[in-house]
Amino acid sequence: SYELTQPPSVSVSPGQTARITCSGDALPKQYAYWYQQKPGQAPVLVIYKDSERPSGIPERFSGSSSGTTVTLTISGVQAEDEADYYCQSADSSGTYGVFGGGTKLTVL
Amino acid sequence: QVQLQESGPGLVKPSGTLSLTCAVSGGSISSSNWWSWVRQPPGKGLEWIGEIYHSGSTNYNPSLKSRVTISVDKSKNQFSLKLSSVTAADTAVYYCARGRIALNWFDPWGQGTLVTVSS
Numbered sequence: 001s002y003e004l005t006q007p008p009s010v011s012v013s014p015g016q017t018a019r020i021t022c023s024g025d026a027l028p029k030q031y032a033y034w035y036q037q038k039p040g041q042a043p044v045l046v047i048y049k050d051s052e053r054p055s056g057i058p059e060r061f062s063g064s065s066s067g068t069t070v071t072l073t074i075s076g077v078q079a080e081d082e083a084d085y086y087c088q089s090a091d092s093s094g095t096y097g098v099f100g101g102g103t104k105l106t107v108l
Numbered sequence: 109q110v111q112l113q114e115s116g117p118g119l120v121k122p123s124g125t126l127s128l129t130c131a132v133s134g135g136s137i138s139s140s141n142w143w144s145w146v147r148q149p150p151g152k153g154l155e156w157i158g159e160i161y162h163s164g165s166t167n168y169n170p171s172l173k174s175r176v177t178i179s180v181d182k183s184k185n186q187f188s189l190k191l192s193s194v195t196a197a198d199t200a201v202y203y204c205a206r207g208r209i210a211l212n213w214f215d216p217w218g219q220g221t222l223v224t225v226s227s
Contacts, residue, residue: 001170033213035154042203042217043154054215086154090210096170097209099154 002026002091004100011106018074020103022087025068032070033088034063036081037102043086047072074105082107110135112204112218120198120225126191130204130218137185138162142208145178145189147200148220155200156209160187167209194225 004024012018022032032050035043045054047063050070060075070089074081087100116128130143137143145157158168160178168176177190191198201222207214 035214042220043214044217045213045215048213048215088209088213094210097156097211099156102153 002096002098004087004089004098006085006087006100006103008101009104009106011108012077013108014079015076018077018081018105020072020074020085020105021069022071022089022100023069024089024100026092027065027068027070027089029092030090030094032063032065034072035086035088037084037086038082046085077105077107079107081105110206110216112206112216114202114204114218114221116221116223118222118224120194120223121227122195122225124194124225126189126194126198126202126223126225128189128202128204128221128223129186130188131184131186132206133185137180137187138182141206142212143180143187144205144207144209144214146203146205146214146217147198148203149197149200157189157191157202159208196225199223199225 006022034047036046037043046057046061050065051063062073064071084102086102090097111133113131120126142159144159158178160166175192180187201220203220205214205217
């Protein structure tokens with residue numbers, strides 16, 4: 001079965017830049033999507049199609065893709081950005097989709 | 109804008125069947141969208157369960173396929189999940205969402221409902 005790999009945790013100080021990676025063999029062929037989930041809340045889409053930002057999502061959130069890795073970048077991290085972040089994508093055939101294991105972002 | 113709301117029993121006995129409904133408001137379930145169920149065990153990550161189109165076409169997570177049924181009721185603008193032969197491992201927050209796991213993103217999501225499997 002297809003898998004997406006994320007680091008379990010990332011820590012940054014306020015105002016710094018956080019980068020959360022997601023790796024998968026099919027990422028050169030398939031779009032990736034990113035979700036933010038705060039405790040006790042449903043996930044919220046923050047990036048779609050690798051780098052597009054939904055309306056209402058702050059400009060400090062951006063996405064990029066390079067080979068088998070996609071990256072969610074949060075510039076000028078704020079305390080309110082502390083949350084779990086999940087990537088989502090599909091296998092090379094577009095048949096099976098999965099979520100990454102999630103990354104806990106801690107704002108120091 | 110479209111809003112989703114899950115409903116159903118919060119407690120299910122082991123070996124029983126978990127049944128949840130997702131009511132769609134602010135839009136039609138018969139629009140060109142797929143509708144999905146996603147779950148999250150306490151303290152763990154997201155797991156896609158399955159998806160349905162208003163025509164009734166479905167796709168399921170292979171790991172759950174033998175126990176899952178997703179159906180749609182266009183007259184009530186809602187879709188439903190049934191998961192049979194549940195065990196404690198099925199204890200989770202269950203979310204409904206608009207979207208298709210392999211071809212697009214999930215947005216919006218319902219608020220989620222905790223289902224506990226216990227005797």
